Amino acid sequence: MNKHYQLLIIGGGPAGLAAATTASEHGISCAVLDEQATPGGQIYRAIESIPDQRAKQLGSEYQRGKAIAAAFRKSDAEYYPETKVWSLNKDREVGILRQDKTRIISADQIIVASGAMERPVPFPGWTLPGVMQAGAGQILFKSAGVVPDNGVVLAGSGPLLLLLAWQYLHAGVEVKALLDVTPLGNHITAMPKFPRALLAHHYLTKGIGYQIELKRAGIPMLFAVSDLRAEGEGQCQRVCFKHSGKQKTIESELLLTHFGVIPHTWLTQAADCKHQWDNSQQCWRPEHDEWGNTTIDGILVAGDGAGINGARSAEHAGRLAGLEALQALKMISRDERDRLAVKDRKWMRDERHIRPFLEKYYQIPKSLLATAEDKTIVCRCEEITAGEIRQAVRDGHDNTNQVKFFTRCGMGPCQGRQCSNAVAHIVADETLKPVEQMGHFRGRPPVAPLTLEQLASLKKEGVK
């Protein structure tokens, strides 16, 4: 590994791989840093080694990853798997942890392709063992073929929930119920966005196809579910909720939830890139132009880390950011960049036709985002409840960072990843102000925890 690269790419998902493949065609020094052991990111996890049978169960979208990973393997880009990035600053210095050693390297251009994470939504019982995010279920399935053997209840909102139900159906898992918390009102508010969504009808037909198959298989699908909670003694034993005005209970030791995904913004926040609240996606994302340029010179974003647009769009955005980095490095001219970008720009626009509809349709209701029940734990690391947060607001700590100072909410090992948005929503709810005025937690490095010994190993020569 060099101390300095012309281009560093953080993340080995579709955006990072496509960016690296494109950029390394032009003879620059380029490296990809990724936490995982093999290329693919979350979406194409284990794509190179997965048995055919399981790949089929995961569906055709998943299998697209094969070609992307193969092209990347053929490229000249250096590849550093199992490498954690724990800091990034505006001078484009990158703190990394690899084989238990830390060092700081730098680059002229950096593409942050950090991807997405599941939106954490605190609800009563969400911290019980046996309640997990659907993504965790997917990781186990993709990487090890592990599926639940005593059945599962799926609850939440968004396309992934449907996909996971379909994947489990094909893997022979008993899906006891699919509880959709999307309010009925969303169907109406999303309608104006529907005509444009027809331009990306393959997504719609796929979604409808999944639903039909699930229905045929006899899986109970309940819509407009509210008051979701998990209950049990030291372990999830039952899932309780309201449906059509009635209180209902399903016995289950496993509840997988999914409330959509949000960008992984911790690195761009650390680098002090400007972020904006995206009302449609209900999350913060880094400001960027069509090429991925953020407000910090030489730092670009691509893929879901820049705003949620899905895996295919990420691939196009990765190539565009790769071309822009080459242009900034004076390896190609602006004209060449524009010429090479024509197809990806068009495809990316086409891909995004579906988004406004999806975002409206799957908008998470405020009652879930700003949990009303005081006893619900919001910060898992420091065990801070919604009630304590609301009390802190009533005591005059009226923005997210003051609430953090006072309650320690967001100060644990997860660095606020799990509670940052929930706190903002609760504070907004309590102060009756828009959530975008609440700000996000000031990022405190390291972005990923380091041990004292790992930090002590920091090689000094990398530091300017």
Place this chain on the structure above:
Amino acid sequence: MNSDVLIVGGGLMGSSIALQLAKRGCRCTVVEKDSPGRHSSGVSAGGLRLLNRDPAEIPLSVEASKMWRDIESLLDSDCDARFPGQIRVAENKADMDKLEQRAALVRSLGYQHEEIIGKKELYQLVPALAPHCVGALINRTDGYARPYHALTAFRRKAESLGVKYCSSTEVYAVAKEGEGWRVRTSQGTFNSDILVNCAGAWANNLSTMLDEAVPLTAKALMLMVTERLPHFVDPVMGAASRKLSFKQMQNGSLIIGGALVAKLDFKKEKTEIDWAQLAKSAETVVSFFPQLKDVRIVRAWAGIEAYMPDNIPVLSQSQTYSNAYHAFGFSAHGFQLSPVIGRVMSQLILDGRSELPIEPFHISRFN
């Protein structure tokens, strides 16, 4: 808005002074350019340390130590204060000589609070310590509290006594008007009889407006904190000859500091962690507590603080205007002093003199 006293800076010192003045019937307004405790007051390590004070500070610090013991009667909150003592560890004979000299100096001033302890007692107090240490200097009454909680307690108590806080209120200009002051801010104009400068790292802006600029340096001090651990150490740990400040907080996490300075863009108020320095600090911690090598650091940050060239604060009446006062420049060890600063400054302002000696802190020393 009119008040008797306008305090610039809503940190610990401004709040402590406002509280004491309000107790004596003054109408006070605190203007704060950010939110109260946004900088060093809210993000410090929270050490309550009388140990190793500058001799000039000892009388104030001794009194502050008493006040912290009974902080609840002042603030209606215990600020989560604990008093397990503070220790400076000697790693060799030279360290031990240095600490013994220090203890002798403190005794010669008539104080008994700094004691030398030998190896045996050191390891009884801190069994987890690496075996190479030879002794220590200790103050058994020292401890720590939670800074933002303390700041909040001061502020809320002051507010309950009628003190008015104005956040996001930056002072642009001050002018004499009759016997008092007219202060132009980002949120309008304030009038008051008396002006108090508690603006911390930004105090020199106001000093300059009062025609008495001071050699103040703003520095950003770094701290890092680890994940929570089972309880394993009581006293706050320092070292005689290495940069170390280390304590296990109430919730089990370790706070590691030691006067390490981050990169600072003062104009933009942006700090950036200097990892090479924190790496050295991590190495120091592991050399004193090898069993901590696999403990995870979860956060590092830096707070912007005012330093004076002699590392002691400015506490005095202004030399240029008799109805202006200064209390700033605590040089990264003001937290423990905060309750007593309210007392001495309110006495200085209302009675013309304080019961404790504050002459060494006069602003005239920079003339």
